Amino acid sequence: MTVTIYDVAREAGVSMATVSRVVNNNPNVKPQTRKKVFEAIERLGYRPNAVARGLASKKTTTVGVVIPDISNQIFAEVARGIEDIANMYHYNIILCNADKRKEKEIRVINTLLEKQVDGLLFMGGTVTEEHVQAFRTASVPIVLCATTDEQATIPSVDINHEEAAYDAVHTLLESGHKQIAMISGTLQDQSNGYARYQGYKRALEEAGLALNEEYVRIGNYRYESGVDMMKYFLELPERPSAVFAATDEMAIGAIHAIQDAGLKVPEDVSVISVDNIRMASMVRPQLTTVAQPMYDIGAVSMRLLTKLMKKEPVEQNRVILPHEIIRRASVAQL
Amino acid sequence: MTVTIYDVAREAGVSMATVSRVVNNNPNVKPQTRKKVFEAIERLGYRPNAVARGLASKKTTTVGVVIPDISNQIFAEVARGIEDIANMYHYNIILCNADKRKEKEIRVINTLLEKQVDGLLFMGGTVTEEHVQAFRTASVPIVLCATTDEQATIPSVDINHEEAAYDAVHTLLESGHKQIAMISGTLQDQSNGYARYQGYKRALEEAGLALNEEYVRIGNYRYESGVDMMKYFLELPERPSAVFAATDEMAIGAIHAIQDAGLKVPEDVSVISVDNIRMASMVRPQLTTVAQPMYDIGAVSMRLLTKLMKKEPVEQNRVILPHEIIRRASVAQL
DNA sequence: CTGTTAGCGCGTTCAT
DNA sequence: ATGAACGCGCTAACAG
Numbered sequence: 001m002t003v004t005i006y007d008v009a010r011e012a013g014v015s016m017a018t019v020s021r022v023v024n025n026n027p028n029v030k031p032q033t034r035k036k037v038f039e040a041i042e043r044l045g046y047r048p049n050a051v052a053r054g055l056a057s058k059k060t061t062t063v064g065v066v067i068p069d070i071s072n073q074i075f076a077e078v079a080r081g082i083e084d085i086a087n088m089y090h091y092n093i094i095l096c097n098a099d100k101r102k103e104k105e106i107r108v109i110n111t112l113l114e115k116q117v118d119g120l121l122f123m124g125g126t127v128t129e130e131h132v133q134a135f136r137t138a139s140v141p142i143v144l145c146a147t148t149d150e151q152a153t154i155p156s157v158d159i160n161h162e163e164a165a166y167d168a169v170h171t172l173l174e175s176g177h178k179q180i181a182m183i184s185g186t187l188q189d190q191s192n193g194y195a196r197y198q199g200y201k202r203a204l205e206e207a208g209l210a211l212n213e214e215y216v217r218i219g220n221y222r223y224e225s226g227v228d229m230m231k232y233f234l235e236l237p238e239r240p241s242a243v244f245a246a247t248d249e250m251a252i253g254a255i256h257a258i259q260d261a262g263l264k265v266p267e268d269v270s271v272i273s274v275d276n277i278r279m280a281s282m283v284r285p286q287l288t289t290v291a292q293p294m295y296d297i298g299a300v301s302m303r304l305l306t307k308l309m310k311k312e313p314v315e316q317n318r319v320i321l322p323h324e325i326i327r328r329a330s331v332a333q334l
Numbered sequence: 335m336t337v338t339i340y341d342v343a344r345e346a347g348v349s350m351a352t353v354s355r356v357v358n359n360n361p362n363v364k365p366q367t368r369k370k371v372f373e374a375i376e377r378l379g380y381r382p383n384a385v386a387r388g389l390a391s392k393k394t395t396t397v398g399v400v401i402p403d404i405s406n407q408i409f410a411e412v413a414r415g416i417e418d419i420a421n422m423y424h425y426n427i428i429l430c431n432a433d434k435r436k437e438k439e440i441r442v443i444n445t446l447l448e449k450q451v452d453g454l455l456f457m458g459g460t461v462t463e464e465h466v467q468a469f470r471t472a473s474v475p476i477v478l479c480a481t482t483d484e485q486a487t488i489p490s491v492d493i494n495h496e497e498a499a500y501d502a503v504h505t506l507l508e509s510g511h512k513q514i515a516m517i518s519g520t521l522q523d524q525s526n527g528y529a530r531y532q533g534y535k536r537a538l539e540e541a542g543l544a545l546n547e548e549y550v551r552i553g554n555y556r557y558e559s560g561v562d563m564m565k566y567f568l569e570l571p572e573r574p575s576a577v578f579a580a581t582d583e584m585a586i587g588a589i590h591a592i593q594d595a596g597l598k599v600p601e602d603v604s605v606i607s608v609d610n611i612r613m614a615s616m617v618r619p620q621l622t623t624v625a626q627p628m629y630d631i632g633a634v635s636m637r638l639l640t641k642l643m644k645k646e647p648v649e650q651n652r653v654i655l656p657h658e659i660i661r662r663a664s665v666a667q668l
Numbered sequence: 669c670t671g672t673t674a675g676c677g678c679g680t681t682c683a684t
Numbered sequence: 685a686t687g688a689a690c691g692c693g694c695t696a697a698c699a700g
Contacts, residue, residue, distance in 0.1 A: 002473065002693090004692095004693055004694085005693065005694060014670075015670065015671045016671090016693090017673095017695085017696090018669090020694065020696090021669095024695085028670085030670090047444070049389075049692090049693050049694070050448040050449045051389050052676090052694040053693080053694055055385050055386050055694070056675080056693075056694040056695040056696080057696085058676070070404070070410050070414065070429075071407065071414060076405040076410065077405060079404055083404075083431050092430070093428075094428045094429070095404075096427065097427075097429075113381060115385065115396075116383060137379060137381070139335070252616060259618055278405075282590070282613075284594075339678060349687045349688075351679085351680080352685085354679060354680085355679095363685070364686090367686080382677090383677050385677080386678045388678090388692095389677080389678075389679095389692050390677075390678040391679055391680090391692085
């Protein structure tokens with residue numbers, strides 16, 4: 001039924017070793033023989049069995065990627081970067097969605113390892129002790145992508161979230177704002193939620209401004225929570241003149257909440273955030289935000305992983321990519 | 335170095351066959367023996383090798399999914415549906431991005447087949463003769479997801495795009511609009527671009543309205559082209575009173591082009607489209623659109639595939655899911 | 669340049 | 685209920 005390397009060998013009148021050489025581009029084959037083999041392959045419709053190959057060679061030319069949420073623009077963009085570089089180095093990708101649930105993350109890490117991937121890219125999400133534990137049992141390299149572990153023991157590629165947030169708030173400060181609210185992500189989330197909140201805090205402190213608890217709400221990174229939290233701020237006796245959202249999505253929600261209340265952005269309230277997803281320029285007014293280089297994060301982490309897999313020397317196990325403020329139209333000068 | 339079923343067998347004082355039985359939940363094992371084996375597995379940190387297992391059993395419990403564009407909200411949503419059902423039936427997913435390029439689509443189909451997936455889900459995109467050819471060489475079931483082939487020979491799950499478009503335009507007609515422009519996708523794209531254009535045409539015809547060539551522009555499904563095409567319409571001597579966009583993204587672009595020109599939606603121009611992506615309710619005014627059940631398309635197609643893989647009987651090889659108009663705020667009554 | 673041979677780690681008869 | 689032995693399709697020495 002299925003045609004094997006053996007059938008091809010018989011059809012071409014050579015040994016299976018020769019067929020294997022041809023298929024694997026081994027130069028040690030006479031051109032004529034090579035041609036015969038190719039013809040036999042064509043005639044029989046032979047398709048190499050990657051599973052058998054993987055077992056024999058102990059390599060699958062496949063890397064596993066765990067993604068927290070496939071429907072999140074940010075991760076999708078990072079994934080593109082990963083993909084492109086993977087392709088370039090002839091690796092295939094197994095993308096596994098983990099729903100942002102730790103239990104499922106651990107599970108997919110293990111199935112990926114069972115499938116004998118040559119390397120693993122763990123994207124986004126918080127890296128707990130349990131994760132580190134699971135990574136430790138792996139015999140292949142792993143790199144964290146768009147996240148880091150607290151002990152900084154695992155190779156990773158990310159931006160400095162604290163600084164990005166600091167820069168965003170600082171931009172507001174520069175424009176004369178003093179009543180700056182924040183729509184944060186969960187403080188449990190080490191690398192994103194917590195770090196961005198810390199950046200907000202530091203910027204205020206350095207400006208000599210007191211932290212007002214009423215001015216900090218915790219959202220869930222999504223649009224709807226941006227709307228809700230902004231509504232809350234709008235009803236405060238002393239309305240903030242600007243708000244910093246931890247993500248673009250929440251910022252866009254905030255913009256709409258402001259508009260729905262009959263106010264204008266940025267005239268009445270300024271909005272800024274971090275991310276620079278495509279949607280940031282698909283709102284009116286267009287969103288001013290601190291861009292994180294999503295594609296590059298993916299690309300660089302995949303590149304790092306290829307080096308690790310090939311046991312090439314790497315200069316840096318832990319790379320921080322630069323962020324950049326994109327000034328659009330959602331922040332007013334006071 | 336790597337611990338195999340053999341090591342476990344020795345450690346537990348049984349044969350490898352017994353270990354295999356335990357790992358595969360074969361009931362023919364004395365509870366006590368089972369316990370011993372589990373302990374040995376634990377002690378050694380044994381992790382089954384899915385590659386070896388795949389070779390021996392000729393099953394990988396993995397299905398391949400080719401996705402045209404991972405950063406497209408629609409496909410991401412469909413993928414979630416696929417994922418959930420796959421999980422339910424204990425299949426793993428290999429997600430492969432194909433960049434909407436035919437050549438790459440064919441390539442990933444082949445690598446997926448080489449990897450011995452138990453089934454294949456082909457998502458979105460146009461299905462050409464070449465695709466059908468590649469599918470034919472497969473010895474595993476394949477289902478098309480959010481697309482169909484012209485000859486209707488391959489199992490598929492989709493909506494009726496022609497009717498969805500018809501309903502959208504009909505909604506405009508009902509509201510009294512007579513000058514209805516369309517921002518279409520490429521007419522080369524059988525299942526989406528072309529079909530939706532046909533629906534537009536039929537609705538106009540049935541209403542006794544002439545098709546005005548100036549009122550039809552071809553976009554590329556994305557926001558920017560929605561902006562551009564709308565600008566074109568706005569400069570026409572006789573501005574349309576409503577526009578039907580083939581996708582929500584282009585519709586949102588159109589809304590912003592209208593607003594940027596100092597006009598209002600829907601007072602000056604109404605906008606409607608097909609898709610109902612999350613962003614549709616993340617604009618002002620919120621977008622009226624014909625919803626396609628993206629999650630369900632994914633879920634149903636995966637369910638169909640599981641049946642095919644298990645050789646269970648299926649009632650319908652080709653399922654059309656219902657669409658539904660979501661009335662929000664972008665269409666005015668004239 | 670080509671063929672022979674021995675596994676890779678595991679599922680699966682077939683005995684016992 | 686358990687074990688011995690074979691083979692899945694291929695790569696990788698080793699010979700020649």
